[in-house]
Amino acid sequence: MRRPSRVATFIDKGGTGKTTVAAHLGVALSEAGDDVLLVDLAGKQGDLSKHFGLWDEVEESIAEDDDWPNISTVFQDEWDIIVEKLGDAAVQDLILETDEGPDVIPAHPGLDSLDAELGNIDKPSERYSRLDDFLTEYVDPLGYDVILVDLPGITNNVTYNGLWATRNVVVPVEAGVFEASQLAALEEDLDKMDENFGVDVGLSMVVPNKVDRRTKLADEYLAEFREAYPEVVARPVPVSQEIRNAANEGRTVFDVEEPSRTGERARKRFADNADELRSRIADKPTRTGVEAVSDD
Amino acid sequence: MTDDLEELKKKTSRDDRLSETEEDDEEDEVAYTPVEDVVLRENAEQGVKTLREQTERSGRVEGDDEPDEVQLSQYEELFEEESPVDDPYCGNCDHVTFRKHNGEPGPHCSFFDLKTLLESGMVCGDYEPQTHGGA
Numbered sequence: 001m002r003r004p005s006r007v008a009t010f011i012d013k014g015g016t017g018k019t020t021v022a023a024h025l026g027v028a029l030s031e032a033g034d035d036v037l038l039v040d041l042a043g044k045q046g047d048l049s050k051h052f053g054l055w056d057e058v059e060e061s062i063a064e065d066d067d068w069p070n071i072s073t074v075f076q077d078e079w080d081i082i083v084e085k086l087g088d089a090a091v092q093d094l095i096l097e098t099d100e101g102p103d104v105i106p107a108h109p110g111l112d113s114l115d116a117e118l119g120n121i122d123k124p125s126e127r128y129s130r131l132d133d134f135l136t137e138y139v140d141p142l143g144y145d146v147i148l149v150d151l152p153g154i155t156n157n158v159t160y161n162g163l164w165a166t167r168n169v170v171v172p173v174e175a176g177v178f179e180a181s182q183l184a185a186l187e188e189d190l191d192k193m194d195e196n197f198g199v200d201v202g203l204s205m206v207v208p209n210k211v212d213r214r215t216k217l218a219d220e221y222l223a224e225f226r227e228a229y230p231e232v233v234a235r236p237v238p239v240s241q242e243i244r245n246a247a248n249e250g251r252t253v254f255d256v257e258e259p260s261r262t263g264e265r266a267r268k269r270f271a272d273n274a275d276e277l278r279s280r281i282a283d284k285p286t287r288t289g290v291e292a293v294s295d296d
Numbered sequence: 297m298t299d300d301l302e303e304l305k306k307k308t309s310r311d312d313r314l315s316e317t318e319e320d321d322e323e324d325e326v327a328y329t330p331v332e333d334v335v336l337r338e339n340a341e342q343g344v345k346t347l348r349e350q351t352e353r354s355g356r357v358e359g360d361d362e363p364d365e366v367q368l369s370q371y372e373e374l375f376e377e378e379s380p381v382d383d384p385y386c387g388n389c390d391h392v393t394f395r396k397h398n399g400e401p402g403p404h405c406s407f408f409d410l411k412t413l414l415e416s417g418m419v420c421g422d423y424e425p426q427t428h429g430g431a
Contacts, residue, residue: 076307
Protein backbone atom coordinates (compact mmCIF):
# COMPACT_ATOMS: atom_id res chain seq x y z
CA MET A 1 0.00 0.00 0.00
CA ARG A 2 1.35 3.42 -0.94
CA ARG A 3 1.51 5.94 1.87
CA PRO A 4 -0.25 9.25 1.28
CA SER A 5 1.96 12.31 1.14
CA ARG A 6 1.43 14.48 4.19
CA VAL A 7 1.95 18.18 4.55
CA ALA A 8 1.05 20.87 7.08
CA THR A 9 0.38 24.57 6.66
CA PHE A 10 1.99 26.53 9.45
CA ILE A 11 3.64 29.73 10.60
CA ASP A 12 3.70 31.05 14.14
CA LYS A 13 1.66 34.09 13.23
CA GLY A 14 -1.99 34.79 12.56
CA GLY A 15 -3.53 36.37 9.49
CA THR A 16 -1.18 35.16 6.79
CA GLY A 17 -3.82 32.98 5.19
CA LYS A 18 -2.80 29.50 6.38
CA THR A 19 -6.32 28.16 6.17
CA THR A 20 -7.04 29.82 2.83
CA VAL A 21 -3.85 28.38 1.40
CA ALA A 22 -4.66 24.93 2.82
CA ALA A 23 -8.16 24.98 1.33
CA HIS A 24 -7.05 26.21 -2.07
CA LEU A 25 -4.03 23.91 -2.35
CA GLY A 26 -6.34 21.06 -1.33
CA VAL A 27 -8.82 21.87 -4.09
CA ALA A 28 -6.04 22.44 -6.63
CA LEU A 29 -4.50 19.06 -5.84
CA SER A 30 -7.91 17.49 -6.06
CA GLU A 31 -8.64 19.11 -9.43
CA ALA A 32 -5.33 17.73 -10.66
CA GLY A 33 -6.55 14.24 -9.82
CA ASP A 34 -5.36 13.61 -6.27
CA ASP A 35 -7.58 12.20 -3.56
CA VAL A 36 -7.14 14.78 -0.81
CA LEU A 37 -8.00 14.84 2.89
CA LEU A 38 -7.85 18.12 4.77
CA VAL A 39 -7.49 17.97 8.56
CA ASP A 40 -8.41 21.08 10.53
CA LEU A 41 -6.39 21.48 13.72
CA ALA A 42 -6.27 25.25 13.41
CA GLY A 43 -8.77 25.97 16.15
CA LYS A 44 -12.30 25.61 17.34
CA GLN A 45 -13.58 28.34 15.02
CA GLY A 46 -13.53 25.82 12.16
CA ASP A 47 -12.38 28.16 9.40
CA LEU A 48 -11.32 25.36 7.08
CA SER A 49 -14.80 23.88 7.24
CA LYS A 50 -16.28 27.31 6.63
CA HIS A 51 -14.31 27.49 3.38
CA PHE A 52 -16.41 24.58 2.19
CA GLY A 53 -19.70 25.56 3.80
CA LEU A 54 -19.54 22.69 6.28
CA TRP A 55 -19.38 24.49 9.59
CA ASP A 56 -23.16 24.75 10.02
CA GLU A 57 -23.29 20.97 9.83
CA VAL A 58 -20.60 20.71 12.50
CA GLU A 59 -22.36 23.20 14.77
CA GLU A 60 -25.62 21.36 14.31
CA SER A 61 -24.02 18.10 15.38
CA ILE A 62 -22.63 19.83 18.46
CA ALA A 63 -26.03 21.29 19.32
CA GLU A 64 -27.61 17.86 18.97
CA ASP A 65 -24.91 16.20 21.06
CA ASP A 66 -23.97 14.14 18.05
CA ASP A 67 -20.36 15.34 17.84
CA TRP A 68 -18.57 12.38 19.36
CA PRO A 69 -16.10 11.11 18.42
CA ASN A 70 -14.42 14.10 16.78
CA ILE A 71 -10.91 15.23 15.84
CA SER A 72 -9.99 15.98 19.45
CA THR A 73 -10.98 12.43 20.45
CA VAL A 74 -8.29 10.86 18.29
CA PHE A 75 -5.62 12.36 20.58
CA GLN A 76 -7.04 10.68 23.66
CA ASP A 77 -5.63 7.56 25.33
CA GLU A 78 -8.92 5.78 24.74
CA TRP A 79 -9.01 6.27 20.98
CA ASP A 80 -7.95 2.73 20.07
CA ILE A 81 -10.63 1.29 22.36
CA ILE A 82 -13.24 3.58 20.84
CA VAL A 83 -12.37 2.35 17.36
CA GLU A 84 -12.44 -1.22 18.59
CA LYS A 85 -15.98 -0.72 19.82
CA LEU A 86 -17.36 1.50 17.05
CA GLY A 87 -15.51 -0.15 14.17
CA ASP A 88 -14.82 1.68 10.90
CA ALA A 89 -17.60 4.14 11.66
CA ALA A 90 -15.42 5.82 14.27
CA VAL A 91 -13.08 7.08 11.56
CA GLN A 92 -15.61 7.43 8.75
CA ASP A 93 -17.82 9.67 10.88
CA LEU A 94 -14.96 12.11 11.36
CA ILE A 95 -14.73 12.75 7.62
CA LEU A 96 -17.04 15.09 5.71
CA GLU A 97 -17.22 15.36 1.93
CA THR A 98 -17.05 18.74 0.21
CA ASP A 99 -18.50 19.83 -3.12
CA GLU A 100 -15.07 20.77 -4.41
CA GLY A 101 -13.15 17.51 -4.21
CA PRO A 102 -11.25 17.20 -0.93
CA ASP A 103 -12.68 15.52 2.12
CA VAL A 104 -12.39 17.32 5.44
CA ILE A 105 -11.96 16.32 9.06
CA PRO A 106 -13.38 19.45 10.67
CA ALA A 107 -12.18 21.23 13.76
CA HIS A 108 -14.06 20.86 17.02
CA PRO A 109 -14.33 22.94 20.22
CA GLY A 110 -12.52 20.08 21.95
CA LEU A 111 -9.31 21.32 20.31
CA ASP A 112 -9.46 24.16 22.81
CA SER A 113 -8.03 22.17 25.67
CA LEU A 114 -5.91 19.81 23.60
CA ASP A 115 -2.63 21.67 23.99
CA ALA A 116 -2.80 21.53 27.78
CA GLU A 117 -3.86 17.88 27.75
CA LEU A 118 -0.96 16.91 25.52
CA GLY A 119 1.33 18.84 27.84
CA ASN A 120 0.47 16.39 30.59
CA ILE A 121 1.99 13.50 28.65
CA ASP A 122 5.52 13.18 29.96
CA LYS A 123 7.30 11.36 27.16
CA PRO A 124 7.90 13.57 24.10
CA SER A 125 7.60 10.57 21.78
CA GLU A 126 4.09 9.95 23.10
CA ARG A 127 3.11 13.59 23.39
CA TYR A 128 3.98 14.52 19.82
CA SER A 129 3.14 11.32 17.97
CA ARG A 130 -0.59 11.07 18.63
CA LEU A 131 -1.61 12.50 15.27
CA ASP A 132 1.02 10.44 13.49
CA ASP A 133 -0.33 7.28 15.11
CA PHE A 134 -3.89 8.17 14.15
CA LEU A 135 -3.04 8.96 10.54
CA THR A 136 -0.82 5.94 10.11
CA GLU A 137 -3.15 3.41 11.61
CA TYR A 138 -6.57 4.70 10.64
CA VAL A 139 -6.30 7.19 7.77
CA ASP A 140 -3.46 5.93 5.58
CA PRO A 141 -5.40 2.73 4.79
CA LEU A 142 -8.26 4.82 3.37
CA GLY A 143 -6.20 5.45 0.23
CA TYR A 144 -5.84 9.22 0.09
CA ASP A 145 -3.02 10.58 -2.06
CA VAL A 146 -2.41 13.68 0.03
CA ILE A 147 -3.25 14.54 3.63
CA LEU A 148 -3.01 18.26 4.30
CA VAL A 149 -3.14 19.41 7.91
CA ASP A 150 -3.98 23.01 8.79
CA LEU A 151 -2.21 23.95 12.04
CA PRO A 152 -2.79 26.70 14.60
CA GLY A 153 -0.93 29.98 14.13
CA ILE A 154 0.97 29.36 17.31
CA THR A 155 3.72 26.97 18.34
CA ASN A 156 2.26 24.49 20.81
CA ASN A 157 1.83 20.76 21.34
CA VAL A 158 -0.87 20.52 18.68
CA THR A 159 1.46 22.19 16.19
CA TYR A 160 4.24 19.77 17.00
CA ASN A 161 1.88 16.84 16.51
CA GLY A 162 1.14 18.22 13.04
CA LEU A 163 4.79 18.75 12.13
CA TRP A 164 5.75 15.39 13.62
CA ALA A 165 3.11 13.60 11.58
CA THR A 166 3.59 15.35 8.27
CA ARG A 167 7.34 16.11 8.16
CA ASN A 168 6.57 18.66 5.45
CA VAL A 169 5.50 22.22 6.05
CA VAL A 170 4.03 24.84 3.75
CA VAL A 171 4.48 28.35 5.12
CA PRO A 172 2.11 31.05 3.90
CA VAL A 173 3.64 34.48 4.36
CA GLU A 174 2.52 38.00 3.75
CA ALA A 175 5.08 40.47 2.53
CA GLY A 176 6.13 41.92 5.86
CA VAL A 177 8.93 42.15 8.37
CA PHE A 178 7.12 40.03 10.97
CA GLU A 179 6.63 37.15 8.57
CA ALA A 180 10.29 37.30 7.58
CA SER A 181 11.40 37.00 11.19
CA GLN A 182 8.80 34.32 11.98
CA LEU A 183 9.99 32.33 9.02
CA ALA A 184 13.57 32.50 10.27
CA ALA A 185 12.37 31.45 13.75
CA LEU A 186 10.48 28.52 12.26
CA GLU A 187 13.59 27.35 10.44
CA GLU A 188 15.54 27.43 13.69
CA ASP A 189 12.78 25.53 15.43
CA LEU A 190 12.75 22.86 12.74
CA ASP A 191 16.51 22.51 13.02
CA LYS A 192 16.22 22.03 16.77
CA MET A 193 13.51 19.42 16.32
CA ASP A 194 15.84 17.52 14.04
CA GLU A 195 18.83 17.95 16.32
CA ASN A 196 17.06 17.06 19.57
CA PHE A 197 14.48 14.53 18.49
CA GLY A 198 15.64 13.16 15.16
CA VAL A 199 12.51 14.50 13.49
CA ASP A 200 13.36 15.94 10.11
CA VAL A 201 10.65 18.40 9.06
CA GLY A 202 11.28 19.92 5.67
CA LEU A 203 10.36 23.44 4.65
CA SER A 204 8.58 22.32 1.52
CA MET A 205 7.17 25.59 0.31
CA VAL A 206 6.95 29.26 1.26
CA VAL A 207 3.84 30.77 -0.30
CA PRO A 208 3.85 34.57 -0.55
CA ASN A 209 0.17 35.23 0.01
CA LYS A 210 -2.09 38.27 -0.41
CA VAL A 211 0.59 39.95 -2.47
CA ASP A 212 -0.19 43.38 -3.85
CA ARG A 213 2.34 43.94 -6.62
CA ARG A 214 1.30 47.55 -6.93
CA THR A 215 3.27 48.33 -3.80
CA LYS A 216 7.04 48.66 -3.81
CA LEU A 217 7.21 47.03 -0.39
CA ALA A 218 5.66 43.80 -1.66
CA ASP A 219 8.27 43.56 -4.40
CA GLU A 220 11.07 44.20 -1.95
CA TYR A 221 9.92 41.47 0.42
CA LEU A 222 9.34 39.06 -2.41
CA ALA A 223 12.91 39.64 -3.55
CA GLU A 224 14.11 39.06 0.01
CA PHE A 225 12.15 35.84 0.40
CA ARG A 226 13.51 34.59 -2.92
CA GLU A 227 17.03 35.38 -1.93
CA ALA A 228 16.70 33.75 1.49
CA TYR A 229 14.74 30.69 0.34
CA PRO A 230 15.52 30.32 -3.36
CA GLU A 231 14.50 26.68 -3.57
CA VAL A 232 11.17 26.81 -1.79
CA VAL A 233 9.52 30.15 -2.52
CA ALA A 234 6.37 29.52 -4.50
CA ARG A 235 4.61 31.72 -7.00
CA PRO A 236 3.04 34.67 -5.17
CA VAL A 237 -0.71 34.56 -4.74
CA PRO A 238 -2.26 37.96 -5.40
CA VAL A 239 -4.50 39.68 -2.90
CA SER A 240 -8.04 39.15 -4.13
CA GLN A 241 -11.41 40.23 -2.86
CA GLU A 242 -12.79 37.30 -4.80
CA ILE A 243 -11.14 34.87 -2.37
CA ARG A 244 -12.72 36.66 0.60
CA ASN A 245 -16.12 36.77 -1.07
CA ALA A 246 -15.92 33.08 -1.94
CA ALA A 247 -14.96 32.19 1.64
CA ASN A 248 -17.97 34.12 2.91
CA GLU A 249 -20.12 32.05 0.60
CA GLY A 250 -18.59 28.79 1.86
CA ARG A 251 -16.45 27.96 -1.15
CA THR A 252 -13.03 28.52 -2.63
CA VAL A 253 -12.18 30.70 -5.60
CA PHE A 254 -12.03 27.50 -7.69
CA ASP A 255 -15.78 27.26 -7.37
CA VAL A 256 -16.47 30.77 -8.63
CA GLU A 257 -17.97 30.57 -12.12
CA GLU A 258 -16.77 33.86 -13.54
CA PRO A 259 -13.92 35.04 -11.36
CA SER A 260 -12.38 38.49 -11.61
CA ARG A 261 -8.92 38.87 -13.13
CA THR A 262 -7.23 38.70 -9.75
CA GLY A 263 -9.45 35.78 -8.79
CA GLU A 264 -8.45 33.99 -11.97
CA ARG A 265 -4.81 34.75 -11.36
CA ALA A 266 -5.03 33.52 -7.76
CA ARG A 267 -6.61 30.31 -8.99
CA LYS A 268 -3.83 29.75 -11.48
CA ARG A 269 -1.16 30.45 -8.89
CA PHE A 270 -2.67 27.98 -6.45
CA ALA A 271 -2.85 25.37 -9.21
CA ASP A 272 0.80 25.95 -10.18
CA ASN A 273 1.89 25.84 -6.55
CA ALA A 274 -0.08 22.64 -5.95
CA ASP A 275 1.72 20.99 -8.87
CA GLU A 276 5.06 22.07 -7.49
CA LEU A 277 4.14 21.00 -3.98
CA ARG A 278 3.13 17.54 -5.13
CA SER A 279 6.50 16.94 -6.71
CA ARG A 280 8.33 18.20 -3.64
CA ILE A 281 6.51 16.16 -1.02
CA ALA A 282 6.41 13.07 -3.19
CA ASP A 283 10.21 13.02 -3.20
CA LYS A 284 10.41 12.97 0.56
CA PRO A 285 9.33 10.09 2.78
CA THR A 286 6.58 11.37 5.03
CA ARG A 287 7.39 9.47 8.13
CA THR A 288 10.60 8.07 9.46
CA GLY A 289 8.92 6.57 12.51
CA VAL A 290 8.80 7.55 16.15
CA GLU A 291 11.32 4.84 16.94
CA ALA A 292 13.96 7.34 15.84
CA VAL A 293 12.89 9.72 18.57
CA SER A 294 14.66 10.02 21.88
CA ASP A 295 12.82 10.56 25.12
CA ASP A 296 15.95 11.77 26.83
CA MET B 297 -25.17 3.35 22.82
CA THR B 298 -23.90 0.76 25.28
CA ASP B 299 -22.88 1.64 28.82
CA ASP B 300 -19.17 1.23 28.17
CA LEU B 301 -19.38 3.45 25.09
CA GLU B 302 -21.27 6.04 27.13
CA GLU B 303 -18.49 5.86 29.66
CA LEU B 304 -15.84 6.31 26.94
CA LYS B 305 -17.77 9.21 25.48
CA LYS B 306 -18.02 10.89 28.85
CA LYS B 307 -14.35 10.36 29.52
CA THR B 308 -13.15 11.71 26.18
CA SER B 309 -15.68 14.46 25.60
CA ARG B 310 -14.86 18.09 25.84
CA ASP B 311 -16.73 19.02 29.02
CA ASP B 312 -15.16 16.26 31.01
CA ARG B 313 -11.69 16.90 29.63
CA LEU B 314 -12.09 20.63 30.13
CA SER B 315 -12.91 20.23 33.78
CA GLU B 316 -9.75 18.16 34.21
CA THR B 317 -7.74 20.78 32.39
CA GLU B 318 -9.21 23.57 34.50
CA GLU B 319 -8.10 21.72 37.57
CA ASP B 320 -4.68 21.37 36.02
CA ASP B 321 -4.66 25.08 35.28
CA GLU B 322 -5.18 25.77 38.95
CA GLU B 323 -2.01 23.83 39.54
CA ASP B 324 -0.27 25.95 36.94
CA GLU B 325 0.41 23.00 34.69
CA VAL B 326 1.83 24.09 31.39
CA ALA B 327 2.50 22.66 27.99
CA TYR B 328 6.04 22.59 26.70
CA THR B 329 7.45 22.67 23.24
CA PRO B 330 10.32 20.34 22.41
CA VAL B 331 12.76 23.22 22.47
CA GLU B 332 11.62 24.30 25.93
CA ASP B 333 11.88 20.69 27.02
CA VAL B 334 15.48 20.55 25.99
CA VAL B 335 16.38 23.84 27.66
CA LEU B 336 14.67 22.84 30.88
CA ARG B 337 16.26 19.43 30.83
CA GLU B 338 19.70 20.95 30.32
CA ASN B 339 19.05 23.27 33.26
CA ALA B 340 18.05 20.37 35.45
CA GLU B 341 21.01 18.25 34.42
CA GLN B 342 23.43 21.12 34.94
CA GLY B 343 21.86 21.88 38.31
CA VAL B 344 22.23 18.29 39.46
CA LYS B 345 25.83 18.24 38.28
CA THR B 346 26.60 21.46 40.13
CA LEU B 347 24.97 20.27 43.33
CA ARG B 348 26.84 17.01 43.13
CA GLU B 349 30.12 18.87 42.76
CA GLN B 350 29.25 21.16 45.65
CA THR B 351 28.19 18.21 47.81
CA GLU B 352 31.43 16.39 47.06
CA ARG B 353 33.48 19.47 47.94
CA SER B 354 31.61 20.27 51.14
CA GLY B 355 31.53 16.58 52.04
CA ARG B 356 35.31 16.46 51.97
CA VAL B 357 35.66 19.50 54.24
CA GLU B 358 32.92 18.53 56.66
CA GLY B 359 34.16 14.98 56.65
CA ASP B 360 37.50 16.11 58.00
CA ASP B 361 35.96 18.20 60.76
CA GLU B 362 33.13 15.98 61.97
CA PRO B 363 33.51 12.52 60.53
CA ASP B 364 30.81 10.87 62.65
CA GLU B 365 28.02 13.37 62.23
CA VAL B 366 25.09 12.27 60.09
CA GLN B 367 23.09 15.11 58.62
CA LEU B 368 19.55 14.66 57.46
CA SER B 369 18.93 15.90 53.97
CA GLN B 370 16.15 18.39 53.35
CA TYR B 371 14.19 15.60 51.79
CA GLU B 372 14.53 13.44 54.87
CA GLU B 373 13.56 16.32 57.12
CA LEU B 374 10.53 17.07 55.06
CA PHE B 375 9.24 13.59 54.33
CA GLU B 376 10.78 11.77 57.29
CA GLU B 377 12.10 9.02 55.10
CA GLU B 378 15.12 8.33 53.01
CA SER B 379 15.07 9.61 49.50
CA PRO B 380 14.39 6.87 46.95
CA VAL B 381 16.92 8.44 44.62
CA ASP B 382 20.54 9.34 45.07
CA ASP B 383 20.13 13.00 44.42
CA PRO B 384 16.75 14.28 45.48
CA TYR B 385 17.17 17.94 44.61
CA CYS B 386 17.25 19.82 41.40
CA GLY B 387 20.40 21.59 42.46
CA ASN B 388 19.27 24.97 41.35
CA CYS B 389 17.99 26.06 44.75
CA ASP B 390 17.20 24.74 48.21
CA HIS B 391 13.48 24.77 47.67
CA VAL B 392 12.04 21.44 48.75
CA THR B 393 8.31 21.70 48.15
CA PHE B 394 8.65 19.92 44.83
CA ARG B 395 5.64 18.39 43.30
CA LYS B 396 5.14 15.70 40.76
CA HIS B 397 3.88 16.71 37.35
CA ASN B 398 0.34 15.86 38.44
CA GLY B 399 0.56 18.30 41.29
CA GLU B 400 0.95 15.81 44.12
CA PRO B 401 3.86 16.02 46.55
CA GLY B 402 6.73 14.23 44.89
CA PRO B 403 9.65 12.22 46.16
CA HIS B 404 12.27 14.17 44.30
CA CYS B 405 12.84 16.99 41.90
CA SER B 406 12.53 15.30 38.56
CA PHE B 407 12.77 17.08 35.26
CA PHE B 408 9.05 17.68 35.22
CA ASP B 409 8.93 18.86 38.82
CA LEU B 410 11.45 21.50 37.94
CA LYS B 411 9.40 22.54 34.95
CA THR B 412 6.35 22.93 37.14
CA LEU B 413 8.30 24.99 39.60
CA LEU B 414 9.83 27.19 36.95
CA GLU B 415 6.52 27.96 35.34
CA SER B 416 4.52 28.40 38.51
CA GLY B 417 7.02 30.80 40.00
CA MET B 418 7.46 28.56 43.04
CA VAL B 419 11.21 28.53 42.90
CA CYS B 420 13.03 30.39 45.62
CA GLY B 421 14.14 33.97 45.06
CA ASP B 422 17.76 32.96 44.59
CA TYR B 423 17.11 30.84 41.55
CA GLU B 424 18.13 32.17 38.19
CA PRO B 425 17.52 30.15 35.04
CA GLN B 426 20.75 28.99 33.44
CA THR B 427 20.04 28.37 29.84
CA HIS B 428 23.67 27.92 28.92
CA GLY B 429 24.71 25.74 31.81
CA GLY B 430 26.95 26.63 34.70
CA ALA B 431 25.89 27.35 38.23
